[in-house]
Amino acid sequence: MVDSPGSFCYKSIAVSSCFHIDGSRKAMHAYRVDSQLSVKSASLPVQYGND
Numbered sequence: 001m002v003d004s005p006g007s008f009c010y011k012s013i014a015v016s017s018c019f020h021i022d023g024s025r026k027a028m029h030a031y032r033v034d035s036q037l038s039v040k041s042a043s044l045p046v047q048y049g050n051d
Helices: 025-030
Strands: 007-011 016-021 031-034 038-041 046-050
Touching: none
Parallel strands: none
Antiparallel strands: 007 016, 016 046, 031 038
């Protein structure tokens, strides 16, 4: 889900994490969701936050 330009939140039964991307929305292409529980990202300056 994209809550705002430059950030996206990934939520599941076991995971509730938001990833705020420093840069343009193109950086979102560097993120991949593997299965339903793990989120892998490229080497980018990002801030991790949990609700």
